Amino acid sequence: MSAPPPPVPAPAPSDTAPPPPAARWPVPAWAAAGVVLTGLYLLSMDATILNVAVPDLQRDLGPSMAQIQWIIDGFPLVVAGAVMAGGVLSDRWGHRRSFITGALVCCVASVFGATASDPGVVIAARAGMGAGAAVVLPAGMSVLITSLYVTPERRRRAFTAWTMAVAVGGLSGPVVGGALVELFSWRAGFWANVPLAAGVAVAAWFFVPESGRTRKGRVDATGCLLSSGALLCVLWGLIEAPVHGWTSGPVLTAYALAVALAVAFRTQQRRTPAPLLDRDLRGDRRVRCALVSSVVMCMAAFGMLFLISLYLQTMLRCTPWEAGLRTLPMTVSMLPGAVCALYLLQRSLVRPALIGGLTALTSGLLLLTTVSAASGYGLIAAVQSLCGLGAGLLATVVNEIVMAAAGERRAGVGSALHDASREVGSALGIAVLGSVLMTAFRDRLPTAPAAGGELPASGDSVTALNALTRVADLPGPAQEAVREAFAHALSTAAAVAAGVTLTTAAVMWWGLGPAAARTRPEPSDSAQEPSGPAQLAPSPEAG
Numbered sequence: 001m002s003a004p005p006p007p008v009p010a011p012a013p014s015d016t017a018p019p020p021p022a023a024r025w026p027v028p029a030w031a032a033a034g035v036v037l038t039g040l041y042l043l044s045m046d047a048t049i050l051n052v053a054v055p056d057l058q059r060d061l062g063p064s065m066a067q068i069q070w071i072i073d074g075f076p077l078v079v080a081g082a083v084m085a086g087g088v089l090s091d092r093w094g095h096r097r098s099f100i101t102g103a104l105v106c107c108v109a110s111v112f113g114a115t116a117s118d119p120g121v122v123i124a125a126r127a128g129m130g131a132g133a134a135v136v137l138p139a140g141m142s143v144l145i146t147s148l149y150v151t152p153e154r155r156r157r158a159f160t161a162w163t164m165a166v167a168v169g170g171l172s173g174p175v176v177g178g179a180l181v182e183l184f185s186w187r188a189g190f191w192a193n194v195p196l197a198a199g200v201a202v203a204a205w206f207f208v209p210e211s212g213r214t215r216k217g218r219v220d221a222t223g224c225l226l227s228s229g230a231l232l233c234v235l236w237g238l239i240e241a242p243v244h245g246w247t248s249g250p251v252l253t254a255y256a257l258a259v260a261l262a263v264a265f266r267t268q269q270r271r272t273p274a275p276l277l278d279r280d281l282r283g284d285r286r287v288r289c290a291l292v293s294s295v296v297m298c299m300a301a302f303g304m305l306f307l308i309s310l311y312l313q314t315m316l317r318c319t320p321w322e323a324g325l326r327t328l329p330m331t332v333s334m335l336p337g338a339v340c341a342l343y344l345l346q347r348s349l350v351r352p353a354l355i356g357g358l359t360a361l362t363s364g365l366l367l368l369t370t371v372s373a374a375s376g377y378g379l380i381a382a383v384q385s386l387c388g389l390g391a392g393l394l395a396t397v398v399n400e401i402v403m404a405a406a407g408e409r410r411a412g413v414g415s416a417l418h419d420a421s422r423e424v425g426s427a428l429g430i431a432v433l434g435s436v437l438m439t440a441f442r443d444r445l446p447t448a449p450a451a452g453g454e455l456p457a458s459g460d461s462v463t464a465l466n467a468l469t470r471v472a473d474l475p476g477p478a479q480e481a482v483r484e485a486f487a488h489a490l491s492t493a494a495a496v497a498a499g500v501t502l503t504t505a506a507v508m509w510w511g512l513g514p515a516a517a518r519t520r521p522e523p524s525d526s527a528q529e530p531s532g533p534a535q536l537a538p539s540p541e542a543g
Helices: 029-046 054-061 065-093 095-114 119-148 152-183 193-207 221-244 249-271 285-314 320-325 328-346 350-368 377-406 411-447 461-471 476-511
Strands: none
Touching: 029 095, 029 119, 029 152, 029 193, 054 065, 054 119, 065 095, 065 119, 065 221, 065 411, 095 119, 095 193, 119 152, 119 411, 152 285, 152 320, 152 328, 152 377, 152 411, 221 249, 221 411, 285 320, 285 350, 285 377, 285 411, 285 476, 328 350, 328 377, 350 377, 350 476, 377 411, 411 476
């Protein structure tokens, strides 16, 4: 009698769930990608669409300067604090489902913002839109690379398309917002979002395939609260420093609390079994260098874009629509930067791409330090072109590094990392450079006492727009003194930003040594791109 066969061992437990269903019916890959990129563009535009609507908003609701600051910064602040949780949620709940849910949240929040009769409701609406965007942004990228574009070369192109949609959306916000304000009112910035967000959600339900559900477990709510609290304290201190003093008790207390929360977050992430950021990603030097570069790039580019809009509306007397149009050179110049990044990435030249982007950004900022009261639009256009070129290079390379390190199983987390770095940089840029501008501006004003008395004692960046607009109408020497003071302040802010980007470039050159500066080879992928209406089911590696 033969011996009984040995028992078959049970399969090892896995944290991956069964593959989710495909699209509701076969559709072209480009159609699904178009829906996703439209949603990403729309929500990125929402971050900056109200930047040029502040005067109209003040005439209608009469908010305080602090309330206006929260209306503008509330969206990126909530995105920065919640996007990591949104990335984890999309990986565990499903990318398409998360994308649709986030778009609907933005739609509902926009209705509340459009019908608001109190500034507090507008702030809450902007925060709600930020919460929805925190889910849509990582889920959209995950759909692109786990369901639509599964080969390494196609994924690289998807990274570029995603980067351009998000960046162009944020940079075109002032253009669209300026047109809506001049044609209707500030409320149109919210109303326009309602049918667009609802349409994107409906289109995603029919045309976008499901993917994700690759991780199980709880979302790290404690980590989200600690990291968001630390960022909130830093931003509060930076925004209020020109008002209370850089070494005043409230500002130093805010910084101390931010440090305490950051230390608590670091300790909590080491001890929790399901951290927001996996340990291998936290320890990857390439990822750390890429994220630092992204924060610095967004701080410099978006912060200076906001200050340039002040210059256009005060020094050059542009209307909101005209000011928005004159910020287009930065948007247009991002495309050649992204193309250059693709060329360098195909040859594994990561370090030259990062350093080249930071160098172009630094060159534009150094050029801006030469601004004067007599400067025209030509200087501003050249500055924007150099900064846009550098931003296009950096954004594409950072996305490639982070998503390659995260892998397909953690696509939502990888996308959320990039989103978080971008939103943190944008919020810091407005806070830091706006505070530097206001401090330098008010320090220069004593040379024009007649003008200085017209300025309110406030230091946030939004106050500068209204105060400067009013003071610039003064006749004679007072007006000229104010123009000189603002040009000096803008030059000072540009010098600070250039110092930060130049220092970052030196650190990145050292941090991305020859061994770390090359892209890691991705495993060969036998799956072919879905062409035409054939297959939009997730690739086998997505399961």
